[in-house]
Each structure stands twice: as C-alpha cells, then as structure tokens.
Amino acid sequence: MGDFTHFNDQGRAKMVDISDKEETVRTARVRSSVRVSKEIYEAIQGNRIKKGDVLSVAQVAGIMAAKKTPDIVPMCHPLPLKAVDITFEWTVENTYELIIDVTVKTKGNTGVEMEALTAASAVGLTVYDMCKAIDKGMIIGPTYLLEKTGGKNGDYRHDI
Amino acid sequence: MGDFTHFNDQGRAKMVDISDKEETVRTARVRSSVRVSKEIYEAIQGNRIKKGDVLSVAQVAGIMAAKKTPDIVPMCHPLPLKAVDITFEWTVENTYELIIDVTVKTKGNTGVEMEALTAASAVGLTVYDMCKAIDKGMIIGPTYLLEKTGGKNGDYRHDI
Amino acid sequence: MGDFTHFNDQGRAKMVDISDKEETVRTARVRSSVRVSKEIYEAIQGNRIKKGDVLSVAQVAGIMAAKKTPDIVPMCHPLPLKAVDITFEWTVENTYELIIDVTVKTKGNTGVEMEALTAASAVGLTVYDMCKAIDKGMIIGPTYLLEKTGGKNGDYRHDI
Amino acid sequence: MGDFTHFNDQGRAKMVDISDKEETVRTARVRSSVRVSKEIYEAIQGNRIKKGDVLSVAQVAGIMAAKKTPDIVPMCHPLPLKAVDITFEWTVENTYELIIDVTVKTKGNTGVEMEALTAASAVGLTVYDMCKAIDKGMIIGPTYLLEKTGGKNGDYRHDI
Amino acid sequence: MGDFTHFNDQGRAKMVDISDKEETVRTARVRSSVRVSKEIYEAIQGNRIKKGDVLSVAQVAGIMAAKKTPDIVPMCHPLPLKAVDITFEWTVENTYELIIDVTVKTKGNTGVEMEALTAASAVGLTVYDMCKAIDKGMIIGPTYLLEKTGGKNGDYRHDI
C-alpha cells in the first residue's frame, strides 16, 4: 500500500525533513482552465482593447498566490521562487475554454508543483470573480501537473 | 454584450462600491473534487484510522483559505465570515473521486461565492500535496458554484 | 460529557455558525508573563532610558498579532477589533517576572478571548527573541484568561 | 551588564546582521502545555475516535504558525524551514495536562528557537479555542526551549 | 501641545478604542506620484498597447495593499473596505511625472486615510519595481491626503 510521508508516529501531519535533499534547479508546469459562456468570452476578448483586461488581473493574482503557497497549503515548505510565468490560450469549439498554463522555477531542496498548482488555482478564481456579474455558471479546472523537472525522483510528464 | 463591473473609466480594475448594498445573510455552496489513483484512495481511507488523516489537514487548510480570500482574489471585498463547513464523499466507480463540498455563510454587503470557491481550491491543493509522494497524476476539480442565497440578485442554483 | 461545538457530522472541524448571535460589545482580559534572569531584568529596565526599549517592540508585536488571530487560530472568526491595550508590570521577588496584561474589545457576534490570548503570546515571544542573546532559559507563560464580558453566556472571571 | 544585540546607535530595534554567520543545520526543541479540566481531557481523548480530533487541528495550526514566525516576531529573520514536527503526550495526575513538544529544523544563518516557540504557542492557542465552549479556565504554558543544536554558540540544553 | 491619542498611561502605543464612534460612510482621497525618466515614460506609454501594462500591475498592487493596511500600519484598525479606485494621469513638462489618485470608501467606525495612503504607496513601489531595470533614479511621492469625508471631526480638504 502506498505510504504517506507527511505523518509522524502519532499519526499526525508534519512538515517532512528535506534538509538532506539536494539543492537543485527545479521546475513545474501546471495546466488549469475556466469554461465560460459565450458572453463572457466576448467580454474578456473585447475588453482587453477597450475597457479593461481581466486576464492581466488574474495573472497578477496567480504570481502573488505562488508566493503565498506555504501559507495556503499547510505542510508545504517555504521555497525561494526564482521565476513564475503564466500564459493564456483560448479553446473555442462548442464551448469557450480559457487555458491557463503556469511555470514555476526554484533552486531549492524540494519541488514547486504546489506553487504552480496554487498559482493556477488563483488565476482561475480571479477570472471567476471578475466575470461572475455576467454569469455564475463558470467551471474552474480541472487543474493538474503537466511536467516537473529536477530533484532525485527524476522528471515527471503527465500522460495524455 | 455582457459588461464587467470591475473596471473604472480608465479601463483598470477596481474594487466595486458595495456601500449601498444591503447587509443580509448570504450563503454559497461550492463543489470541487480530486481524482486519485486506487493506491491513494486506499491510503487515505486506510490511514484515517491508523496512521493520519489527510482529509482533516485538507479541511483545516480550506477553512483558513476561506478567511484569506481577499488576499488571494485581488478585487474581492473583505467580509466577516460567520460559518464555514466542509464535507467529503467518495465516488468510486471506474475512478476514485473525492467530492469536496464547501458551505460559507456571511452577513454582509456582498456574496461569499469567492470564499467558498477559494476554500474548495485549498482543500484540493492540500489533498494533492499530502498524496503526491505516491502519485502525481491526480486531477483537481472541476470546481463550481452549486448554489447561493441572499442578496439583491436572488438565489442561484447550478443547472445539472 | 462535554461536547465540542467545532466539529461537523463527519467528525471534522468547522468554523461554527455565529450568524444568529447578537452583535454586542465584548471584552477580554488576558495575563501572561516571562520569567527572566536578573541580568535580563536589569538590561530591560536599564535600557529603556539609555539604549532601546524591548517592551515597546513587544507591545507593537502584540497589537499586530491580535489582528492576525484568525490567521493563526484555524477555527477563529474574523472580528472587527475596536481596541487593544497592553500593559507591563514587574514582579521581583526571588525571581524576575514580567507580567503582561492584554485587553481587547470588539463589537461583534463572538468573543475576543482568542485575540487577547494571541496578543499576549506574541508579546512573550518577542521579549524572548529580543533577550535570547543574553540567556535562553526564559520561561514564557502561563497564559490564561482573566476576565471576559459581553455575549449571551455572561461574564467570566478567573478564580484565583 | 548583559547587552542587547537588537538595538542600533539610536536606541531603536533593528534586525541584526547575520550575513557573516555560517549556514549550518540548526534545530530547536520546545515544550509547552495546556492544563485542562477533566471534562475537556475526556472530550479530547474520547472524540479522537468518534467525533473529531482537536489535536490534529492544533498541530496543523502549529506548523503553519512556524512558517509565519517572522511575521509575528518583529526582529526575526525569515528562514527556510526544512522540517517541523509536533507530538503530544498527556500527564494525568491530579491535573490533566497536555504536553506539546515541537521540533524545528533549518539550514540557515541563525537558529530556529523562535519558530519552535511560535509553533508551540499556536498549538496551545488552538487547543484553547477548540475547547473553550466547555471551560474557559485552561492554562496555556509555561513554554520554554528544551534544546537547540547548531550555530557558533554551541548547543543549549534546558536545566531541569 | 498637541497630544497623541495612540499611547497608554505607560507611554506605550495602543490601538485606540473606537467602539463608541459612529458607524458612517467615510471616504479618503490620496495623491502620490512617481517621477520617471523620459525613457521610462515612453516605455510605459508605448507598452500599454504593445507589450505589457505597468500601470495595471501597479493598480492591482494598490488595491491589494489597501486591504493589507492593518497588517502594515501597526495601530490601524481592521475596517470593512467597501470600494477602492485608483486612477493615473501624466504631468509632462520638464519632468515626467505619473500622478496616482486613490479613493477608498468604508462604512465603519473610523476613517480610511491610512488605507488610501497605503494603497498609493504600493502603487508607487510597484511602478518603481517594474521600471527599475531601465533607471533606478525614480522618485516616489510626495504622498498626501487630498480629502476625507465622514466621521465626527468633519471633512478635510488639503490646502493647495
């Protein structure tokens, strides 16, 4: 049976000891999305030019949230983030889906999956917040790890 | 075309004025989920009794995140939360899916959708963090509003 | 058997619903202390005039910590603090003990015991931090509620 | 006379310069406690199995507070925490006392006494919060450093 | 001699008691500025269209900082902000000066001058941060209160 690393002998969560782990450059790339109505899609796209850029607010929120990760995810170690980047793309077929890609980089003793996942979540939440006056039926996520590099356990790539 | 309420005349985001809105009891109920491997499912369920309860950590994370919402979602108003509750349920068919339900209540000038969505996201992130040593392929979300009550615009219920 | 109010039907902690509780003025008064060596006692007292006031730093820390209480104590409701005051007194007999008294006031739906206890703890921690280069044997606390007023359950006064 | 390191020439507190100090592994172990009534003791112990685990909430609070230490203790340096662990034990003689032991580890330029003391305080505060509906007469602490290792000044062990 | 309201009988700062003050709508309007080089002026103005909007990041920073005011200014009361808006204007004569205007609104027991001043400072800091790779000689401020309304002491208007 798989075993958790986050629990002590008393069966209570701990912040696991990473003092022996190597300090290397580590990256994580995460994908999330927000499915929106046609009306919201057009408002976001149209407004970027004329009236206000929803995505630029969301992306600031994502970068700030990456830095807050150890304050949001209880057992997460504080890490010196070296880079955070967020890009957007639309998938417009029958539905209108905003694709959110987040890349985080550190040089530290443990990976930055949680930082990238947290940033992506905050981006989705902020898009929802800015557009909810138009329609509350938006769907945030699914959110998942695309890829990680660095660290003892080797690289990871999401199967598609 | 739908119109955003969050931008000022210069096309930049603002925190909208809610000083004229009525102070009423408002609730929001949100659903999220984490799809996990069979191995993680068994570890979470088995460990609750013996070795440490992943979900109790996740649920503390969710409640604390609800209180941090205005610090995570840039245009969100600070609100005096009056209650936060989180419940879990498993859907086990071909896949193993942890269903996360969050209810938030306030008495204030605006709704608590964002607080409930933020709490649900933090729960999912924490489950991921606690289980990622076993398998990194977990899927967080989709996350969406189930229902809201209170406020001028009336109640909302997600179409299923 | 005494019953906790902080757990839901699944046996997991929740932020209890206070939306029905009356909004009244509520106060709490808490006592803590730090037992220090003679050398630290003299350094604190002597320095106030000449070289730097340990207690003024500690007291700023206490007031700021009172405001952070819902971020430190997981199930605590955010409350609009209306006043925080901290006073110091020395008990010098065989030992050197700094007595810390904290009073917090709100007008809200629930009490401010936790805010006063958190402030008192932060004061003690800061005194320790500022003096630990001289001696690490200081003892923080005991910390306890002296008195509370306001709210449905009536006033409370610690038995001495 | 003992001399503070935390004040500048104008007699005002500063964050002392640690840039010349060696980066080594450092640990601190701290003890705190909460004295509770028999009723609370039985509720905590009984509920772990049936109705909700007070101590698991308190321990999450402690780990999160360790990370917030530089935000609570004004002159404290931010440090990359590498491990935090918290264990509980009961001393049941005439009184019912919950003993809280916290161990913190870093690899950095200065010690982690304050992180361990802050975590222990947050654990005590959270136990108080979760049980105060039953009885407000609990006593938090005394809280003190048991032991530290690493750093130029050598190890420290509390005299008993 | 003018008298401070923020000190207690022991000569140490306190959070003053506002529980008796009236809960009214209160606003504050603050002005700050950043003096930049011609090169930065042109980069900010040119980039809005083509390559990235410095001011939209700064304005998100300002709104988020307004909410963090009680965490930055020690004796500040937490207040339920109801609206924050920030506008920009350029004064281009011999120098290139970005004028920052911030308006904050609450319904509460005390004014929002500090929230508006804090937001304006964060805007200036963020503009500096985003442009410092081009030139570090920027000047932030002066920053001052233009106007406040609401509250017992009546309105205030800065003399020009």
Add this chain to the structure above:
Amino acid sequence: MGDFTHFNDQGRAKMVDISDKEETVRTARVRSSVRVSKEIYEAIQGNRIKKGDVLSVAQVAGIMAAKKTPDIVPMCHPLPLKAVDITFEWTVENTYELIIDVTVKTKGNTGVEMEALTAASAVGLTVYDMCKAIDKGMIIGPTYLLEKTGGKNGDYRHDI
C-alpha cells in the same frame, strides 16, 4: 527604447527568472521623509521621554514591512533578508522634516531596493497614522534609492 524585463511574450507581467544570477551580498540604502507641523514635531520629540515614542513604533513597522515586500510588490522575488536598520534625523529649518534612512542587506540572487523602499514607506505611513489626530496635512516622501551595492550591474549611487 528602454525595455521592460517584467513582461512575457503575451504582454503580461511575470516574475523574471533569476536562477542564473549570482548569489552575492547585496545592500540597498533608501531615504524617505515626513514633513510635519511644528506642533507634531514638538509632540514627537517631547513624548519620547515622557509619553510614548512614535518613532519606535514606526521603525518596528518598517522592519516588518521589509519582510512583507514580496506580498506587497507583485513581481518581487522572496529574498532571505539578513539585516534591516532604520535611522531618523530631523531637518528643522522653515519646515519640520523627519528624515528616514533605511538599509537592507541580503545574500541572494537579486537586489533589495524594493525591500528598503517598502520599509521606508511603511515608516512614513506609521508616523502619519500616529500623528494624524493632531494634523492631517503631513507630506510623506519623496522616497528614493540612495545607494545600492552588489550584483552584476555594479553599484548605484543617487546623484544629488
């Protein structure tokens, strides 16, 4: 034309990659000021001895704000601050001006200008807050970088 480093290919802000930059000791020295009325000047100076030291509160605020910089300035990297010091001086000619000097030191991959500027701003804001009951006409700033050392681009010194 000057070029921003903080934007990605989509024209949205990112946290720039500093993982290749050298880890060296870096310092920044910043100056700010608060212009006050004669009445406030006399109250601050007189009270230090008798009734409460405004500047000691402001200086604690400044040091704590330095640590919060990445939480206030969106694209700022988290850095391990090694020292923060703040000194005050009065310029009393026709006006009464409190001069605030802040020095910050790190050993890291990027400079600490933003930390020093943020600390200086928080000092000014706190002085304003503590004195505003006497007169709201105070002027905070100008705030600017005096000097920086360390890092690839060499030292910087403000032209006077």
